[in-house]
Amino acid sequence: MLVIMAMISTVGIAVLQGFWFKNAFENNEKAFDLAVNSALKSVAEGVLRYNNNNMVISDPVNQLSSDYYVVMVNDRIDANVLQFYLQREFRKNHIQQNFEYAIYDCSNERIVYGAVVGGNQVKNPKINANLPKWENNNYYFSIYFPHKAKRILSEMSLWLYSTVVILLVIVFFSYSLLVILKQKRLSEIQRDFINNMTHEIKTPVSTISLSAEAIKKPGATDNPQKIFMYATIIQEEANRLKNQIERVLQVARSESKIRLNKEEFNLKSTLEDLVLAAQVAHKERNAQISLNWDCEKTTIFGDKLHLTNIFNNLVENAVKYSPNEVVVEISTHAKQKGLEIWVKDHGMGIEKQHQKKIFLKFFRVSTGNIHDVKGFGLGLHYVGLMVRAHQGKIRVDSTPEKGSTFQVYLPWK
16 A cells, blocks of 8 residues: 555656646746747837838737747838847847748748848858748748747756656656565565475475384384385485475576586487386376477487476476376477477466466465475476576466466577
8 A cells, every 4th residue: 555655646746747847838938939929029110110111010920830930011121120120129038049030022922031040140141941931922021949949948947957856756766666566576485485495395304204203113113014114205205305405406506607518419318218207207197298309300409407407397397287187298399590399288277477477486376375286486497597598498378277388499509
């Protein structure tokens, strides 16, 4: 709730500052337009006086756009006189922007361009094709401010400074908020990992302890069959505990500094051995694990140990997340510069919102307090880490209740 309120407050401050900045810019623009209109009206009257014309023009100025003005004079306009009056009246009204002016001569029916004027400097007269035109059979001159908006913004230095400060505060606050949320997420992941690891380790330790107590009971040594059974249980649970600890250490070692011992080896025979070993290991579940090698080339350049671990983890996951019948299919697809190995299962699948997270360290799809699927959330993280270390890619295509397909791309060299 606190985070939501903080986000709403931040957005509110940004919107409010934007609203006030926009209003300030519009007010400055209106003040500029009023000053320009007043100055141009005085210029028109000055030109008429110079021509000894006593005609009174009530509203000679037309603003055709935010930066373009047209002034009706109804009399001949001398460029030098016009420029003199423009500079004088603009100075009086504190208009310091560069401007361009053009004159329409009714007798010649053509536009005569004046000059580009900036402060007290006047550039050589030139034709400026970009200056807007206004078709009208009358004497008029036009004024164009090419840098109007930029100049107004430069005069709003205090507003710009306050806006930049507020934006920096918002950016810093947003960054701090993201860091807090990230730390909160990491804390939750760490807590879940510790809880899960505690549960996973306590089970084999408890089993070993109970088996040891059973062996120590009076008369237990008189039954060799029971001794063998308990010894087998202790050995299996000790191996299980060893594998769990080794998995944690495996990821820790791989993240500290990945060192690959690359060599050219027969990946096909390695996968065949892996499939055979997995079938024996999961014989009690009648696991059907197959390999379809559909490539002429059988060798690849990489770290044999890590690549074996990659596919062993994928097969183990496929078996683990197949609650009913275990069917795992490994297939290969040759590419121009590498090889794709697909590991497909028909298990419970992965929800779309979890598919991008499954390669994160410690991440496991939440199943509440149910511990029917064992693990630390390190297997797929290790897989992604090693695939990237081999300059490869991995993606998953999964549908809930229908299964998952992990696609691993590895370059030949």
